[in-house]
Amino acid sequence: MDEIISSPTAGAEPAEQTASTTARKPVGPTGKKPAAQTAARKPGWDRATRRAALVATLIAVPVTVAVAGFTFAKLAPDTPAAAPSPTAxxxxxxxxxxxxxxxxxxxxxxxTVCRALMSQLPPSVRDLTQRPVTAGAEQNAAYGDPALTVACGGAEPAVPATGDxxxxxKVCWYAAEEADATVLTTVDRETAVRVTVPRAYExxxxxxxxxxxxxVASVPSAGDTPAGCTG
Incomplete structure (x- = not known):
């Protein structure tokens, strides 16, 4: 008995092929395309997206610059301090x-006594340095500007009864006030020494x-000492 094998009907597609075709062509309940796909193709969408991106860029750039500037300021070395101005x-x-x-x-x-005195004088007094003199370096000295001067020799001053x-x-000095200076002269030494201190020095x-x-180191004491001088 011959075996009879039935063949598929001509023009019919296999089930798998039909399913595949159906998957590639989805259709909505009403026969229209899905809403998501339709929305993706709405007119003006690309323009709005680009505008939003441009706005975001315009905002981000200044912020980035500001952050970079702040970071640079923090990392930059401090400004050198100004030089101090001269003080009193x-x-x-x-x-x-x-x-x-x-x-x-x-x-x-x-x-002789005056030469000995000049050899004992300091090279400076406070911030006043010794300066040369026009005459009598063996008996005169000067310091600073205006000049504070030291003169050795000459007569002792007459001290008034009310004089200071x-x-x-250990040296007795008589103070006499002049217009632009105070003059102090020794009154208890063998040879008088006169120091003139300008008003500029308080x-x-x-x-x-x-x-x-x-x-004290170079000029011997005299026997007569004015009243008021002690020590």
């Missing part, structure tokens, strides 16, 4: 020109100590 305690500018001083002739003994005398470092008695030390 700074050394004052001083002339180095010779100071004009008189040099009267001295007898042998006073001349001061004992500074409290003139406080400038005398270094000179008093030099006087």
């Amino acid at each position: 305690t700074s050394a004052r500018p001083q002339s180095t020109a010779p100071v004009e001083m008189a040099a009267p002739a001295l007898a042998a003994r006073p001349a 005398v001061w004992t500074i470092n 409290q003139p008695l406080q400038w005398i100590a270094p000179f008093a030390d030099a006087v």
Whole structure:
């Protein structure tokens, strides 16, 4: 008995092929395309997207620049501090020109004493440095600008009964006020020593100590001492 094999009907597609075809061509319930796909193709969508991206870029760029500037400012080295301005305690500018001083002739003994005194004077007093003099370097000295001067030799001043005398470092000084300076002269030494302190220097008695030390070291005491001088 012959075996009969039935063949598929002509023109019919296999089930798998039909399913595949159906998957590639989805159709909605009403025969229209899905809403999502339709929305993706709405007119103006690309323009709106580009505009939003441009706005975001315009906002992001200034923020990035600001952050970069802030970071640079933090990492940059600090600005060097300004140089301090001169203060009242700074050394004052001083002339180095010779100071004009008189040099009267001295007898042998006073001349010897004065040379000894000049050798004992300090090179500077506070911030005043010693300057050359126009005459009598063996009996005169000057410091600073305006010049504080030291003159050795000459007669002692006559001290009035009401005159001020001061004992500074074991030396007795008579203080006389002039228009532009205070003049202090020893009144208890063999040879008189005169120190002129310009008004520019306050409290003139406080400038005398270094000179008093030099006087003690080089100028002998006199026998007669004015009343009021002690020590």
